[in-house]
Amino acid sequence: MSQIRVDDEIIVRIPTMYYEEPYFEWVQANRDHLAKWLPFAAAAKTRAEVRMWLERRTSPEELESRIGGLIYWQGELVEAANLKGVGSSDNAGELGFSLSESAQGNGIATRVCWKLIDIAFAEKDIHRVMIRGARENHRSRAIAERLGFTFEGFQREAAFLQGEYQDLAVYPCWRRSGQCSQRNLASCSPRLTRGFLAQSSFPKTNSVRRLHDFSFSASSDSSRD
Numbered sequence: 001m002s003q004i005r006v007d008d009e010i011i012v013r014i015p016t017m018y019y020e021e022p023y024f025e026w027v028q029a030n031r032d033h034l035a036k037w038l039p040f041a042a043a044a045k046t047r048a049e050v051r052m053w054l055e056r057r058t059s060p061e062e063l064e065s066r067i068g069g070l071i072y073w074q075g076e077l078v079e080a081a082n083l084k085g086v087g088s089s090d091n092a093g094e095l096g097f098s099l100s101e102s103a104q105g106n107g108i109a110t111r112v113c114w115k116l117i118d119i120a121f122a123e124k125d126i127h128r129v130m131i132r133g134a135r136e137n138h139r140s141r142a143i144a145e146r147l148g149f150t151f152e153g154f155q156r157e158a159a160f161l162q163g164e165y166q167d168l169a170v171y172p173c174w175r176r177s178g179q180c181s182q183r184n185l186a187s188c189s190p191r192l193t194r195g196f197l198a199q200s201s202f203p204k205t206n207s208v209r210r211l212h213d214f215s216f217s218a219s220s221d222s223s224r225d
Ligand SMILES: CC(C)(COP(=O)(O)OP(=O)(O)OC[C@H]1O[C@@H](n2cnc3c(N)ncnc32)[C@H](O)[C@@H]1OP(=O)(O)O)[C@@H](O)C(=O)NCCC(=O)NCCS
Pocket: 033, 034, 037, 038, 096, 097, 098, 099, 100, 103, 104, 105, 106, 107, 108, 109, 110, 111, 132, 133, 134, 137, 139, 140, 142, 143, 189, 191, 192, 193, 194, 195, 196
């Protein structure tokens, strides 16, 4: 599998060293935007540092433990999303994501997350998926809420961001919890309903079906390589 087709606009490409140049250019253009919430991702400054990061990221162990990669939206690299934890003893995954500043507001991250969760539950035996976002990172937390994740609480001073320790809001979702439902997506954002569900391959007739159910119905999706 070299890529995951999310919908007509979005493809997630599994990283290889081929992407060194576009990824380096992307980091240069988006360093300030990233630095606020993902300082470690913004830290690679030189081409050599980006290459080393990509080499680590493309090792067989890393690739096996993740679902996701680089997000291409309308043919343009707009950053990455990954669900880590595949093969872990607890079958627990964590979603991470970021976008170019200019690509925000189009539902790209939400749509990609939905697809990665679908694969995790349907094909990778993941039981629990978690999203964590800094208390003040409203855009990140909105993705968890739009997807119907449950707010579990704060991890106090768990991240060092912008020169201080900040709380992380924790949002889990379980394979059989009934969360992440299509109904949740629909009720959280009218634009999301129009833009995303219209393209979704999930059944539209029963809006309260669980993602778990969707997952198995979508597991033979031939749109992925
Ligand atoms: C976190 C981050 C990825 C969120 O980006 P985002 O654009 O807000 O999220 P989405 O791509 O899901 O877009 C959602 C928005 O697009 C809208 N939208 C438009 N068309 C849409 C469509 N077809 N489908 C879904 N949503 C759509 C939604 O209504 C929502 O808008 P709103 O915020 O005005 O309600 C981005 O802010 C970022 O990269 N931040 C820096 C890195 C970071 O913080 N990462 C997370 C660390 S935990």
